[in-house]
Amino acid sequence: MATATQSSWHVIARVCASIFGSYAFTWGFIALGASSLIIGGTAFHEASSLTSMLGFLVYLWAFCWAFIAASLARVWVVLAGGGVVMTLAGWWLSRSIA
Amino acid sequence: MFANFRLSFAWLHTWFGLVLGFVLMAAFFFGSLSVFDREIDRWALPETRIEPQPMPSFDTILASRFAEIAAPEPEELAAASKRSTQPLPEKLKPALFGAYTTHRDPVLDVFVGFEVPNSTLPNDLAYGSVVIDPRDGRKLPKDRLALGSAFFYPMHYSLHFTWYDIGMWIVGLAAMAMLAAVVSGVVMHRKIFREFFTFRPGKKLLRGTLDLHNLTGVVALPFHFLWALSGLIIFAGVYFPVFDKMLQPLVEQHEREEARHTGLDAEPSGVPGTLASVDAMMIAAKDHWVSRGVPGEVGYLQVTHVGSSNAYVSIYRDSTDRVATAEGLHFQGSTGRVIFEDPPTGAAETVNGFLTGMHLQQFRHWTLRWLIFVGGLLSCVCITTGFIFFVEKRKHVHARQGTSGSRWVDALAVTTVTGMMVATLATLVMNRALPEDLANRDLWEKSTFWIAWLTALTHALWRSAAVLQARMSKAWAEQSWAIAALGAVAVVLNAATTGDHLGRTLMAGYWPVAGVDLMLIASACAAAIAARKLRARAAEVVPVNPEVPDYA
Amino acid sequence: MPDALLLAAALACTVIGMGWLSLAMDVHWIQVRATRRSPRMVIILRVLGAASLAASLVLCLLADTATMAALVWMMLLAVAAVTIALVLSRKPALLAPLVAAFPQSP
Numbered sequence: 001m002a003t004a005t006q007s008s009w010h011v012i013a014r015v016c017a018s019i020f021g022s023y024a025f026t027w028g029f030i031a032l033g034a035s036s037l038i039i040g041g042t043a044f045h046e047a048s049s050l051t052s053m054l055g056f057l058v059y060l061w062a063f064c065w066a067f068i069a070a071s072l073a074r075v076w077v078v079l080a081g082g083g084v085v086m087t088l089a090g091w092w093l094s095r096s097i098a
Numbered sequence: 099m100f101a102n103f104r105l106s107f108a109w110l111h112t113w114f115g116l117v118l119g120f121v122l123m124a125a126f127f128f129g130s131l132s133v134f135d136r137e138i139d140r141w142a143l144p145e146t147r148i149e150p151q152p153m154p155s156f157d158t159i160l161a162s163r164f165a166e167i168a169a170p171e172p173e174e175l176a177a178a179s180k181r182s183t184q185p186l187p188e189k190l191k192p193a194l195f196g197a198y199t200t201h202r203d204p205v206l207d208v209f210v211g212f213e214v215p216n217s218t219l220p221n222d223l224a225y226g227s228v229v230i231d232p233r234d235g236r237k238l239p240k241d242r243l244a245l246g247s248a249f250f251y252p253m254h255y256s257l258h259f260t261w262y263d264i265g266m267w268i269v270g271l272a273a274m275a276m277l278a279a280v281v282s283g284v285v286m287h288r289k290i291f292r293e294f295f296t297f298r299p300g301k302k303l304l305r306g307t308l309d310l311h312n313l314t315g316v317v318a319l320p321f322h323f324l325w326a327l328s329g330l331i332i333f334a335g336v337y338f339p340v341f342d343k344m345l346q347p348l349v350e351q352h353e354r355e356e357a358r359h360t361g362l363d364a365e366p367s368g369v370p371g372t373l374a375s376v377d378a379m380m381i382a383a384k385d386h387w388v389s390r391g392v393p394g395e396v397g398y399l400q401v402t403h404v405g406s407s408n409a410y411v412s413i414y415r416d417s418t419d420r421v422a423t424a425e426g427l428h429f430q431g432s433t434g435r436v437i438f439e440d441p442p443t444g445a446a447e448t449v450n451g452f453l454t455g456m457h458l459q460q461f462r463h464w465t466l467r468w469l470i471f472v473g474g475l476l477s478c479v480c481i482t483t484g485f486i487f488f489v490e491k492r493k494h495v496h497a498r499q500g501t502s503g504s505r506w507v508d509a510l511a512v513t514t515v516t517g518m519m520v521a522t523l524a525t526l527v528m529n530r531a532l533p534e535d536l537a538n539r540d541l542w543e544k545s546t547f548w549i550a551w552l553t554a555l556t557h558a559l560w561r562s563a564a565v566l567q568a569r570m571s572k573a574w575a576e577q578s579w580a581i582a583a584l585g586a587v588a589v590v591l592n593a594a595t596t597g598d599h600l601g602r603t604l605m606a607g608y609w610p611v612a613g614v615d616l617m618l619i620a621s622a623c624a625a626a627i628a629a630r631k632l633r634a635r636a637a638e639v640v641p642v643n644p645e646v647p648d649y650a
Numbered sequence: 651m652p653d654a655l656l657l658a659a660a661l662a663c664t665v666i667g668m669g670w671l672s673l674a675m676d677v678h679w680i681q682v683r684a685t686r687r688s689p690r691m692v693i694i695l696r697v698l699g700a701a702s703l704a705a706s707l708v709l710c711l712l713a714d715t716a717t718m719a720a721l722v723w724m725m726l727l728a729v730a731a732v733t734i735a736l737v738l739s740r741k742p743a744l745l746a747p748l749v750a751a752f753p754q755s756p
Contacts, residue, residue, distance in 0.1 A: 064107070295738055317727070469729065470725065
């Protein structure tokens with residue numbers, strides 16, 4: 001099985017993307033998802049249950065995608081970048097009810 | 099990463115499966131034991147070998163036990179002082195009383211939550227607890243370790259590595275790797291339907307091992323996936339504390355609305371108050387459940403805002419007949435009047451409750467609980483065969499090249515498979531061998547576990563030198579003999595130290611202890627049979643160029 | 651009917667169902683019967699297998715509430731599949747009674 005085709009740095013970068021990039025993306029998904037649902041009128045516990053359960057499936061998808069995507073740069077932009085954007089959006093939304 | 103996504107998934111499956119497989123073995127082995135955690139507790143604590151009891155009287159028994167718990171446990175206090183911005187006062191104020199029992203518990207867990215002032219977390223509590231005999235309220239000594247519920251069970255989700263919860267994070271990552279291993283395994287296994295029932299042990303070890311890995315992985319696939327996922331979901335608040343860390347305005351708004359809607363105040367009133375008869379409330383709760391067509395016992399009892407005029411008592415049914423936990427009934431503390439009954443939950447919360455209840459399986463359905471136990475063992479077989487396949491596939495190549503990768507993996511595999519069982523059994527043996535009234539008995543037992551595991555690791559490392567010549571390490575067979583011997587000794591010691599030998603427990607129908615003894619005997623026999631076969635295999639002459647099958 | 655009997659029957663149906671499904675595959679059929687068979691026989695075996703698994707689900711639902719029954723059935727499927735795989739690997743002849751009613755040759 002081909003293991004030596006990639007440099008070690010690339011492998012480490014993929015592993016970091018899959019573990020930490022996915023975490024950032026999932027955090028953002030939960031933050032934005034829950035804030036949107038609650039502001040939209042969904043009950044608090046419904047929103048938190050739904051977003052956390054889906055969150056783990058989102059993490060799984062991101063974790064796998066980080067390895068099968070052709071471009072590592074795209075992986076980082078989508079997972080880490082998307083995570084930051086969603087986190088900020090969710091945070092801003094939660095402050096908007098004050 | 100690679101030329102096609104199947105290769106990428108193969109890399110993911112192999113390397114995450116290998117590295118986190120060691121953690122997953124612990125999670126699934128001790129998780130399987132946890133199905134019978136209360137039963138193992140009875141075996142380890144002979145003074146608790148009584149029948150399961152219903153929740154006892156609050157007014158005559160529990161109230162005084164709660165009052166006697168003066169402070170949180172030392173570890174709780176230490177952790178709380180880290181979360182507090184000021185030094186903690188001498189005496190902390192009790193804010194919450196709780197008592198929890200199930201249909202399998204002879205003894206009762208009773209705890210008090212103390213307010214942590216100036217904490218960085220909202221509504222922060224530090225807990226002190228005691229275990230009591232519900233029949234008379236007698237307290238059990240603190241240093242008696244409930245090996246099942248207080249040692250093996252927390253091991254499976256935290257590895258007892260509690261410094262900053264790092265163990266829980268490691269297990270969490272391992273659980274996610276398990277989910278990814280299931281997905282990637284399905285992608286890699288091209289003949290998943292054709293080889294659904296395929297197991298060819300007669301052929302080469304490599305073929306038979308891969309067959310067994312695929313078989314156990316595929317037939318129990320829903321189990322592997324659901325238990326890993328539900329385990330993560332149960333600890334969602336730990337892994338993704340998004341609400342507490344970032345969405346506080348939403349949490350506060352929810353708490354205000356909830357207090358208004360339910361009549362249950364979020365904060366204590368600050369005005370002292372008295373507690374009406376909680377026993378009367380328990381009777382009212384049971385009558386209510388009967389009128390709803392779901393008669394039952396009290397499973398969980400909580401008093402919130404202890405000592406305040408707005409204290410309330412929450413009573414939950416021990417839900418033995420359904421998967422999810424039951425809704426609660428909330429009473430006004432000072433009058434005993436029902437303030438609020440939890441309504442049926444919405445769709446997402448119901449699914450969440452189902453997955454949680456499924457994982458914790460506190461329901462009374464022994465067939466299902468045994469099936470879940472078997473599922474856990476199938477997972478262990480899947481992980482173990484994964485290790486064995488990894489080593490067998492590479493050891494000839496590594497032997498020729500003079501590299502030692504497969505040697506180290508083999509040593510770690512022995513340590514996490516047979517070694518873990520050796521450590522578990524050594525702890526059970528020590529539990530019976532130590533004098534009953536030895537001080538710090540719990541520390542002795544825990545130390546035995548870790549020392550035995552370390553010994554197994556050392557032995558495995560030493561014996562794995564054989565793998566460098568592409569032979570089988572003798573550690574597999576030798577540790578299997580140790581398992582057989584320790585299992586037999588444990589059963590004998592139980593009979594010798596408690597008199598509850600199998601003859602007596604079977605006649606009396608006391609299944610917790612009889613069951614553990616029978617499992618020990620069955621395990622010892624299986625280990626002995628395995629040991630003989632493994633010894634024969636280790637002595638085999640190694641073929642020069644064995645074929646290596648393609649991934650199926 | 652007491653729950654224990656219902657669940658025992660469910661287990662039996664699941665094991666037999668998995669047995670039929672396995673024998674619908676050529677590689678396992680030849681472990682039990684040396685002769686070939688017609689495509690119609692394969693379809694019959696698959697239908698019998700599926701029906702038996704469905705019957706097992708019904709028995710589980712009779713014994714317990716829907717959510718518990720679903721879990722029990724899911725675990726029974728796993729246990730039954732492993733059982734049949736082990737039987738096929740050790741003593742396939744044990745499955746001969748499952749196809750005793752089938753004609754000897756096409």
